[in-house]
Amino acid sequence: MDRNVIICRCQEVTYGEILDAIADGATTVDGVKKRTRAGMGLCQGKTCQRRVQQIIASQTGQKPEDVLPATYRVPVRPIRMGVIGGNKDE
Numbered sequence: 001m002d003r004n005v006i007i008c009r010c011q012e013v014t015y016g017e018i019l020d021a022i023a024d025g026a027t028t029v030d031g032v033k034k035r036t037r038a039g040m041g042l043c044q045g046k047t048c049q050r051r052v053q054q055i056i057a058s059q060t061g062q063k064p065e066d067v068l069p070a071t072y073r074v075p076v077r078p079i080r081m082g083v084i085g086g087n088k089d090e
């Protein structure tokens with residue numbers, strides 16, 4: 001595969017950048033994410049995470065299912081304190 005192929009469209013991370021991250025010691029999806037920002041875009045890795053997992057597996061000789069996936073965070077949005085306190089007017 002050409003090093004310039006975009007793997008993470010949201011963050012415009014290329015195959016070559018992912019290979020460089022793996023060469024730098026990344027062996028998990030989170031490791032690649034921290035080095036390249038792949039998976040930090042709008043889709044939060046829904047599009048690229050599996051591909052990154054496959055690339056790590058092929059470069060490290062692991063099975064794709066053995067590569068640790070990225071951690072997810074629960075979506076957060078601001079709420080009024082009254083909602084927590086049970087105020088029915090909030």
Ligand code: FES
Nearest residue numbers: 008010041045048
């Ligand atoms: S394609 Fe990678 S975060 Fe969306």
